[in-house]
Amino acid sequence: QKEVEQDPGPLSVPEGAIVSLNCTYSNSAFQYFMWYRQYSRKGPELLMYTYSSGNKEDGRFTAQVDKSSKYISLFIRDSQPSDSATYLCAMSDFVDSSYKLIFGSGTRLLVRP
Amino acid sequence: DAGITQSPRYKITETGRQVTLMCHQTWSHSYMFWYRQDLGHGLRLIYYSAAADITDKGEVPDGYVVSRSKTENFPLTLESATRSQTSVYFCASSLRGAQETQYFGPGTRLLVL
Numbered sequence: 141q142k143e144v145e146q147d148p149g150p151l152s153v154p155e156g157a158i159v160s161l162n163c164t165y166s167n168s169a170f171q172y173f174m175w176y177r178q179y180s181r182k183g184p185e186l187l188m189y190t191y192s193s194g195n196k197e198d199g200r201f202t203a204q205v206d207k208s209s210k211y212i213s214l215f216i217r218d219s220q221p222s223d224s225a226t227y228l229c230a231m232s233d234f235v236d237s238s239y240k241l242i243f244g245s246g247t248r249l250l251v252r253p
Numbered sequence: 254d255a256g257i258t259q260s261p262r263y264k265i266t267e268t269g270r271q272v273t274l275m276c277h278q279t280w281s282h283s284y285m286f287w288y289r290q291d292l293g294h295g296l297r298l299i300y301y302s303a304a305a306d307i308t309d310k311g312e313v314p315d316g317y318v319v320s321r322s323k324t325e326n327f328p329l330t331l332e333s334a335t336r337s338q339t340s341v342y343f344c345a346s347s348l349r350g351a352q353e354t355q356y357f358g359p360g361t362r363l364l365v366l
Contacts, residue, residue, distance in 0.1 A: 144295075146295070148293070171352070172352045182360070183358050183359050184296070184343070184357050185356075186354045186355070186356075228296065230296075232351055232352040234352075238350065239350045239351040239352035240311075240351055241351040241355065243288075243296040243297075245293055245294060245295035246295055
């Protein structure tokens with residue numbers, strides 16, 4: 141079993157829809173939770189960053205962490221075709237005197253005009 | 254231009270050959286990372302470095318060698334390339350560790366024949 145599970149999709153939605161992307165994890169020691177966005181043939185870029193449980197909002201994006209359920213989500217409101225990308229969740233744990241980042245396998249999102 | 258760059262962007266090689274992928278960052282970040290990205294596996298950490306002359310193994314280090322004689326450079330060498338090393342390789346850097354924002358390069362697509 142992988143430490144971080146993420147549905148690979150693809151997820152296809154019409155423009156303007158609310159998108160929900162999710163990851164589950166097994167390691168209760170994870171402290172930092174991130175969402176990276178990766179456009180085709182590009183490197184990932186950080187989209188959202190949260191520490192511990194709770195919600196964080198940034199424009200059309202909301203990141204949610206539920207540590208009790210070991211579940212994180214990314215919501216995209218009023219989705220746009222420019223949101224079409226692969227979304228990678230990532231989580232950080234302190235192991236062997238340094239932090240390690242573990243990535244989910246990514247969910248491909250397609251927003252249809 | 255400031256940022257993180259990788260070279261070459263595309264590489265085709267043959268089994269058994271040595272290949273070196275280059276990574277250069279201009280931010281003076283302490284930490285640098287090498288990941289490989291494969292379908293179904295997401296990003297997996299190969300090696301990382303906390304500072305010049307300090308490197309450590311990640312999740313999938315076998316068959317790879319790294320060095321970091323200067324803060325800004327972090328080359329990755331495949332000593333004897335195998336077909337299983339066909340992948341997209343990403344270099345990343347962060348200021349103080351994996352728990353912070355990582356800035357990714359554009360990637361190197363490597364095909365081992």
